[in-house]
Structures are given as structure tokens and as C-alpha cells.
Amino acid sequence: MAGKLFVVATPIGNLKDITFRAIETLKASDLIAAEDTRQTKILLDNYGVNVPCTSYHKFNLAQKTRSIISQLTQGKAVSLVSDAGTPGISDPGEELIKQAIESGIEVVPIPGASAALTALSVSGFSTKRFVFEGFLPHEGKRRRRVLRKLVEEDRTLVFYESPHRLLRSLDDMLSILGDRKLCIARELTKKFEEIFRGTVKEAIFHFSSKEVLGELTIVL
Numbered sequence: 001m002a003g004k005l006f007v008v009a010t011p012i013g014n015l016k017d018i019t020f021r022a023i024e025t026l027k028a029s030d031l032i033a034a035e036d037t038r039q040t041k042i043l044l045d046n047y048g049v050n051v052p053c054t055s056y057h058k059f060n061l062a063q064k065t066r067s068i069i070s071q072l073t074q075g076k077a078v079s080l081v082s083d084a085g086t087p088g089i090s091d092p093g094e095e096l097i098k099q100a101i102e103s104g105i106e107v108v109p110i111p112g113a114s115a116a117l118t119a120l121s122v123s124g125f126s127t128k129r130f131v132f133e134g135f136l137p138h139e140g141k142r143r144r145r146v147l148r149k150l151v152e153e154d155r156t157l158v159f160y161e162s163p164h165r166l167l168r169s170l171d172d173m174l175s176i177l178g179d180r181k182l183c184i185a186r187e188l189t190k191k192f193e194e195i196f197r198g199t200v201k202e203a204i205f206h207f208s209s210k211e212v213l214g215e216l217t218i219v220l
């Protein structure tokens, strides 16, 4: 009988943000495929999960996908986790999930945290309809091209951004999308959690005054 692939969401910071079902599933797995095994080990040790881990990240996708699919077809239960949040959401997982489905393997979601929905839920903006844009391109020209396509978009926009590109992205947002209201959720669920609400210009002023640290999600 074919095994099952469990797509297990893990916390985006606070280790307590994991479900009972996620821990049970991890404990019952034959193998855990993790984006960074050292990072995942901290979580597993915290919950007494003693299951072998294998790395599954963007640099070994093709070879690891083959090997994991082969274990799944032999009947193994494999849990896929990323460093934080839901696997496959701006994280490795898509390819393995796609190939598991094509190979007739059952794919079981074990839902939990995701930074995009967590930020959106406290943004104060319309959550009826929204667009998840993930990371904007690093390169300025390509980033501005993506933003120009969003000028007419009237749904709430959600972006992931890294601290060292934040100001450049905000500058481009200001010149292309205008001085809209936004919410920047920084270090959600962690010790230095900050939820900034203001306009794009106010955000530029606020985040220029000190070094930007940590993980950020922008809701606009």
C-alpha cells in the first residue's frame, strides 16, 4: 500500500503555535523532510519527536523529490515541513506535492500558521478578497514591473519582504501605487513583534530611523 505525504505547518516564531495534530503526525511519521534539518530539530526536540529527518530544500529538490517519492511508494509515512509556517507557501514543497499527486499518493494537509494569513488577519484591511504576491523580485526593474501590474488591483495585497529590501520596495510602492495605507507585521508571534499601521510614506519614515531587523509581511 502506498504511504502518505503529510504537509505539516509549523510555527512562524512562537514554538507554542503548533497543533496537537501536527505533533501527533510528526511523531507517527517514518521520515520528516525538512527545509533545514537543524532548524526543525529545535522544534522536534521541544516536543519529544524522535523521527529521522532528511533535508529537502531548493538546492536538492530534484534528487530528494525522487528519493522521497520512492519511499512513499514503498508505504512510508512522510511529513513535509519548512523552516516556518506552511510548506509550499513561498517555501519548498510544491514540487514534491505535485509529484506525489501524480504518483497516486495521498497528500494530507495538517494546517497551522502562515505569516501571510496571520498578518492579514490583524491588518484591519478588507479580508473578503485578497491577493498573495509572495516576495517581490529583488531586481529593481522587475520589481517595479510587478508593482505596475498591481496599480488597478482593488483587493488587499499581501507581500513577503526581507528587512534589507524593505525600504527599496516601499519607495517603489510609493512611486507606483501611491501613498496608500499599509500594515507591516514584523516578527509576528516573537518577542519583538511589531505591527506598524500607517501610510507608505509614514512607513518609510518609521523604518528609516533604525536598522530593520527580523521577518516582515506587508499588507497594503
Ligand code: SAM
Residues within 6 Å of the ligand: 012, 013, 082, 084, 085, 086, 087, 088, 089, 090, 091, 113, 114, 115, 116, 159, 160, 161, 162, 185, 186, 187, 188, 189, 190, 215, 216, 217
Ligand atoms: N511558508 C511560510 C509561511 O507559511 O508563512 C513563509 C516562508 S517565506 C520563505 C518567509 C517569509 O515569510 C519571511 O521573509 C517573511 O516575509 C514572512 N514571515 C515568516 N515569518 C514571519 C513572522 N514571524 N513575521 C512576519 N513575517 C514572517
